Amino acid sequence: AQSVAQPEDxxxxxxxxxxxxxxxxSVSGNPYLFWYVQYxxxxxxFLLKYITGDxxxxxxxxxxxxxxxxxxxxxxxxxxxxxxxxxxxxCAFLYGNKLVFGxxxxxxxxx
Amino acid sequence: xxxxxxxxxxxxxxxxxSMTLQCTQDMNHNYMYWYRQDPGMGLKLIYYSVxxxxxxxGEVPNGYNVSRSxxxxxxxxxxxxxxxxxxxxxxxxxxxxGYNEQFFGPGTRLTVL
Numbered sequence: 001a002q003s004v005a006q007p008e009d010x011x012x013x014x015x016x017x018x019x020x021x022x023x024x025x026s027v028s029g030n031p032y033l034f035w036y037v038q039y040x041x042x043x044x045x046f047l048l049k050y051i052t053g054d055x056x057x058x059x060x061x062x063x064x065x066x067x068x069x070x071x072x073x074x075x076x077x078x079x080x081x082x083x084x085x086x087x088x089x090x091c092a093f094l095y096g097n098k099l100v101f102g103x104x105x106x107x108x109x110x111x
Numbered sequence: 112x113x114x115x116x117x118x119x120x121x122x123x124x125x126x127x128x129s130m131t132l133q134c135t136q137d138m139n140h141n142y143m144y145w146y147r148q149d150p151g152m153g154l155k156l157i158y159y160s161v162x163x164x165x166x167x168x169g170e171v172p173n174g175y176n177v178s179r180s181x182x183x184x185x186x187x188x189x190x191x192x193x194x195x196x197x198x199x200x201x202x203x204x205x206x207x208x209g210y211n212e213q214f215f216g217p218g219t220r221l222t223v224l
Contacts, residue, residue, distance in 0.1 A: 009151075032210050043115070043201050043215030044154070051210055090153060094210050097142070097161060098169060101153040 002027045004074075004091045006102040013081045015111045021076040023091030023102060032094035033074045035065055038104075039087045047089075050074060061085070081109045113137055115216035117202050123222045124192040132187040132219050134202030142205045143185040144213065145169075145177065147198040154201065160185055192223045 004025045013019045025031055032051050036044040048059025055067045065076045076089060086109045091102040118133045136143065141162045146154040146169075156169030160179040174196060176188040185204075189196060199220050203213040 034212075036213075041218075043203070043217050044213075045215070046212035049210065049212070097208065098144075098156055098159060099213065100156075100170075103151060103153045 002093070002095060002100070004033070004093050004100065004102040006089075006091055006105045008105050009103075010106040010108065012108045012110065015083055015109055016080050019078050019081040019085070019107065019109070021089050021091075021105050021107060023074045023076065025072050025074060025091075025093055027093050027095075031074075033065075033067065034092040034094070034099065035059065035063070035074075035076050036090045036092060036101075037087050038090065044090065047076070081107075083109050083111050085109050115202055115204055115214050117200075117216035117219050119219060120217070121220045123224060124189075125224060126192060126194065128192050129188070129190050130192070130221075132189075132200055132202075132221075134185045134187065134216060135183050136185075136202075136204040136214070137183065138204060138206070138214065139182060140204035140206050140214070141182070142207070142211075142213075143179065144203045144205075145175070145185070145187045146201045146203065147171065147196075148201060148218075149198050157187065157200075189221075194223050197221060197223045 034049045035047040050067045058064045092099045115136045144159045145157040155171045158177040160166045202216040205211045205213045
């Protein structure tokens with residue numbers, strides 16, 4: 001079955017350090033991949049997507065993600081974490097007209 | 112421009128009761144979706160619609176019904192509430208095809224006792 005996996009339930013990072021939130025995919029063909037963020041008691045917000053083209057995708061709030069076909073990964077990165085980045089992050093892929101989400105990774109940034 | 116609005120924000124139901132979760136978007140989006148979010152499980156798609164009069168099942172449709180009579184509104188109906196339907200429900204919408212970003216509402220927290 002096609003899926004995305006987020007291997008870490010939680011990632012802890014100090015403010016100012018680089019952060020990575022991991023996502024691997026098992027999707028046939030050319031995958032359409034997404035990252036969304038959810039702040040407490042809020043709906044999800046779109047961060048970025050990979051459809052085709054450049055493997056490095058830049059998104060909102062200084063986030064970027066690198067599509068790596070050989071490693072079937074689409075990790076979310078940011079060079080310098082902020083406390084305000086603390087949230088729940090979801091990787092997703094497009095299946096037909098529908099998004100299929102991973103289980104999510106909690107990011108905690110400590111000052 | 113309010114985006115996607117959902118009502119109510121919170122609701123407690125007794126087993127067997129019925130209710131409708133309301134969702135409205137003012138962005139003239141064709142696509143609308145209903146998800147449920149359970150802890151540690153991500154979001155699961157319940158139903159979706161690609162336009163007025165057209166709906167289709169998602170991953171977890173059992174126990175729910177939807178209708179789409181207008182572009183703006185996409186209500187979700189629970190007919191006989193069960194404790195397994197305790198969850199947070201999100202409505203979302205997007206323009207055009209599925210690879211456009213989805214805009215989410217603030218959610219409805221439903222508890223069935």
